Amino acid sequence: MSRPESGRVLYSELEYPWGKPPLPGEVQEVADGVLWLRMPMPLGLDHINLYLLQHGNGWVIVDTGLALDQSRSVWERVFEEVIHNEPVVGIIATHFHFDHSGLLGWLSERFRCPVYMTQGEYQSLFISPSESSEANWEFRQFYQLCGVSDAQISEFYKGLKRGHYQRIYPRSYRRLKEGSVLEIGKRRWRVVVGSGHSPEHACLYCEDDQLFISGDQVLPRISSSVSVVAIEPDANPLADWLASLQHLRKVADEVLVLPAHERPFYGLHKRLEQLERHHRLHLQTVVDALGSKSMTINELRPLLFPKVKDNFDLMLATGETLAHLNFLWDEGVVHRAQQGNCYRYGLAQREDSALESNGLLVSA
Numbered sequence: 001m002s003r004p005e006s007g008r009v010l011y012s013e014l015e016y017p018w019g020k021p022p023l024p025g026e027v028q029e030v031a032d033g034v035l036w037l038r039m040p041m042p043l044g045l046d047h048i049n050l051y052l053l054q055h056g057n058g059w060v061i062v063d064t065g066l067a068l069d070q071s072r073s074v075w076e077r078v079f080e081e082v083i084h085n086e087p088v089v090g091i092i093a094t095h096f097h098f099d100h101s102g103l104l105g106w107l108s109e110r111f112r113c114p115v116y117m118t119q120g121e122y123q124s125l126f127i128s129p130s131e132s133s134e135a136n137w138e139f140r141q142f143y144q145l146c147g148v149s150d151a152q153i154s155e156f157y158k159g160l161k162r163g164h165y166q167r168i169y170p171r172s173y174r175r176l177k178e179g180s181v182l183e184i185g186k187r188r189w190r191v192v193v194g195s196g197h198s199p200e201h202a203c204l205y206c207e208d209d210q211l212f213i214s215g216d217q218v219l220p221r222i223s224s225s226v227s228v229v230a231i232e233p234d235a236n237p238l239a240d241w242l243a244s245l246q247h248l249r250k251v252a253d254e255v256l257v258l259p260a261h262e263r264p265f266y267g268l269h270k271r272l273e274q275l276e277r278h279h280r281l282h283l284q285t286v287v288d289a290l291g292s293k294s295m296t297i298n299e300l301r302p303l304l305f306p307k308v309k310d311n312f313d314l315m316l317a318t319g320e321t322l323a324h325l326n327f328l329w330d331e332g333v334v335h336r337a338q339q340g341n342c343y344r345y346g347l348a349q350r351e352d353s354a355l356e357s358n359g360l361l362v363s364a
């Protein structure tokens with residue numbers, strides 16, 4: 001899940017070897033034995049890129065698509081027309097998000113083959129929105145503290161319960177860690193782990209052939225959502241994300257980046273730099289806005305995300321605004337105070353009697 005990033009200049013600084021993506025159900029060979037499959041999705045972001053890696057007379061799949069009949073029928077076509085009913089011998093999930101892991105269980109069951117993912121991502125699969133038709137108090141309180149209205153919170157909750165977020169779970173997995181090596185066909189792929197978009201996201205790096213399957217950890221044109229959610233209200237995913245951008249610099253700049261959304265590109269280090277700048281600018285926007293007054297998350301959100309397409313987008317934008325606030329809070333740059341149901345934020349060094357005389361004053 002990702003959000004559009006403004007600015008065409010950034011887009012043009014990267015080099016895209018393929019002008020158009022393959023049609024749904026068709027593939028583009030991006031390297032010998034590496035196929036790029038574009039899977040359609042009925043979301044704001046209308047597709048995900050999946051990859052098939054040849055392994056002898058079989059195939060390894062990287063990411064799966066949403067758990068929908070539409071995705072299953074694309075896969076059926078691929079099995080028949082692209083890999084000619086050769087077996088799938090393993091499935092790698094870069095991370096637990098629904099578009100990447102929705103069909104892990106279905107594919108694993110169908111081919112009786114293992115699923116490879118990190119422990120953090122496997123465990124996250126099992127943290128689902130509640131079965132209840134009404135939002136639980138933790139979910140409601142989390143968004144109230146952000147300054148979101150009760151009616152809007154109910155809309156957020158309804159959106160999370162949509163059918164395409166259902167998954168078929170794999171019952172077992174093989175654990176990937178930072179530095180794990182997978183031998184697939186004639187290639188060795190080393191696991192590089194990132195965090196901030198999801199807990200323990202696996203990227204795959206083939207140093208010999210300069211290929212890098214980046215999942216959602218590095219995307220061109222759009223920036224991955226770095227969001228705080230109700231399950232951990234005080235999380236600081238932006239610190240993890242910025243550290244991961246540094247960590248990914250150990251991957252060679254020359255690689256062909258194979259991302260989960262948009263198109264494959266060259267220019268990894270440039271893109272890492274752009275993504276860092278994007279978040280530093282957002283942090284500065286927040287600090288500037290708080291220069292003269294205290295504000296809620298909901299008041300700050302439009303400054304960072306002036307355009308939101310739908311409720312899901314609004315929920316992500318709220319969580320991402322909070323990610324920037326939690327980062328600044330951990331750094332001691334801002335403080336927060338609860339007034340009624342809602343947090344208000346101000347600059348830490350600023351005397352603010354209204355903040356200090358109302359509710360609990362909490363700092364990092």
Ligand SMILES: [Zn+2]
Nearest residue numbers: 001097197216
């Ligand atoms: Zn994701």
